[in-house]
Amino acid sequence: MARITLDHIRHAYNEKARAAGDYALKEVHHEWEDGGAYALLGPSGCGKTTLLNIISGLLRPSEGRIAFDGADVTDLSTEERNIAQVFQFPVVYDTMTVYDNLAFPLRNRQVPEAEVDRRVRDILEMTDLSGMATRRARGLTADQKQKISLGRGLVRADVNAILFDEPLTVIDPHMKWVLRSQLKRLHRQSGFTMVYVTHDQTEALTFADKVVVMYDGQIVQIGTPAELFETPRHTFVGYFIGSPGMNVMPASIDGATASVGGQTIALSAAPRLPAAGRIELGIRPEFVKLERGGLPVQVEKVEDIGRHKIVRARFAGQKLAIVVPEEEEIPAEAGIRFDPSAIGVFADSWRVGMGA
Numbered sequence: 001m002a003r004i005t006l007d008h009i010r011h012a013y014n015e016k017a018r019a020a021g022d023y024a025l026k027e028v029h030h031e032w033e034d035g036g037a038y039a040l041l042g043p044s045g046c047g048k049t050t051l052l053n054i055i056s057g058l059l060r061p062s063e064g065r066i067a068f069d070g071a072d073v074t075d076l077s078t079e080e081r082n083i084a085q086v087f088q089f090p091v092v093y094d095t096m097t098v099y100d101n102l103a104f105p106l107r108n109r110q111v112p113e114a115e116v117d118r119r120v121r122d123i124l125e126m127t128d129l130s131g132m133a134t135r136r137a138r139g140l141t142a143d144q145k146q147k148i149s150l151g152r153g154l155v156r157a158d159v160n161a162i163l164f165d166e167p168l169t170v171i172d173p174h175m176k177w178v179l180r181s182q183l184k185r186l187h188r189q190s191g192f193t194m195v196y197v198t199h200d201q202t203e204a205l206t207f208a209d210k211v212v213v214m215y216d217g218q219i220v221q222i223g224t225p226a227e228l229f230e231t232p233r234h235t236f237v238g239y240f241i242g243s244p245g246m247n248v249m250p251a252s253i254d255g256a257t258a259s260v261g262g263q264t265i266a267l268s269a270a271p272r273l274p275a276a277g278r279i280e281l282g283i284r285p286e287f288v289k290l291e292r293g294g295l296p297v298q299v300e301k302v303e304d305i306g307r308h309k310i311v312r313a314r315f316a317g318q319k320l321a322i323v324v325p326e327e328e329e330i331p332a333e334a335g336i337r338f339d340p341s342a343i344g345v346f347a348d349s350w351r352v353g354m355g356a
């Protein structure tokens with residue numbers, strides 16, 4: 001288990017990189033707690049794997065240093081960093097039995113056989129592979145092989161961290177849910193530092209204590225699922241987390257009042273705006289209320305998804321999503337009201353503070 005320090009890390013795959021845009025990973029400067037469960041979440045190409053490979057030692061960053069518990073490991077190999085990794089696709093020994101595959105990382109380190117047996121049996125149970133312990137890996141499905149890979153990542157008790165790169169991609173949906181919950185439980189029991197790469201928000205939000213949201217080579221926010229939902233620091237976080245994502249509307253501001261397409265919206269306080277910049281309001285669909293009176297809105301579509309309804313509407317020339325509780329009627333000639341305390345103000349996509 002280790003605290004991971006990312007000290008002014010940048011990475012470019014092209015050695016001649018100069019401009020910020022040349023870097024696959026723009027500057028990352030953070031400290032991740034010992035024993036934390038982190039998810040790296042973001043769309044394809046945003047730099048998640050690059051950052052994970054820098055932590056594991058598969059990639060040396062172009063700039064900056066990385067430390068485990070304060071000791072510089074920038075020039076150490078994965079093996080020397082004492083890290084377990086689980087990749088997107090299975091890495092198993094086909095000719096070995098399931099049991100021996102799981103035992104391999106332990107036997108390799110001369111762990112006493114009684115301890116090997118205890119650990120392997122725990123993992124067999126966790127991954128639902130107990131019934132096939134004596135079968136050779138060859139001939140198993142991709143799904144079963146990936147469970148072996150996952151088990152091999154989890155079997156050692158002496159690692160500094162366990163890194164997962166989209167480990168559940170080939171697992172069927174029900175088992176995905178089971179394994180995610182098991183991983184969470186295992187994290188609580190073991191206290192390993194875990195870093196989990198995914199582009200799936202459900203996976204990230206159920207697994208992690210802290211979600212690291214990445215966009216275009218940058219970490220745009222590190223927060224608990226609740227923080228990301230309630231106070232996204234960047235419009236991308238608002239849009240990426242939540243279903244549907246946050247509504248973002250271009251606006252102008254005068255004191256504690258915003259104007260969107262000629263409609264006036266009250267804010268909770270006057271935002272502290274920078275001298276220049278593109279101003280937008282962000283409000284989650286859960287905090288827009290449909291009611292008689294209110295600001296004019298055109299309802300275009302209603303999607304009933306069981307727990308609630310999603311209303312797709314147009315407000316002041318902008319698309320707007322509204323979440324309506326299942327039991328509530330959608331009034332004829334509906335208008336809308338925004339909860340002022342739930343409105344965020346963003347300048348050039350970054351959240352600004354409110355009030356003096």
Ligand SMILES: Nc1ncnc2c1ncn2[C@@H]1O[C@H](COP(=O)(O)OP(=O)(O)OP(=O)(O)O)[C@@H](O)[C@H]1O
Pocket residue numbers: 013024042043044045046047048049050051199
């Ligand atoms: N070996 C490489 N050589 C050159 N460019 C690379 C290399 N690996 C990644 N890149 C580029 O770096 C950027 C970040 O890629 P990275 O794989 O880290 O993103 P990601 O968020 O993990 O994406 P995905 O979810 O698709 O794996 C992308 O623009 C990608 O094309």
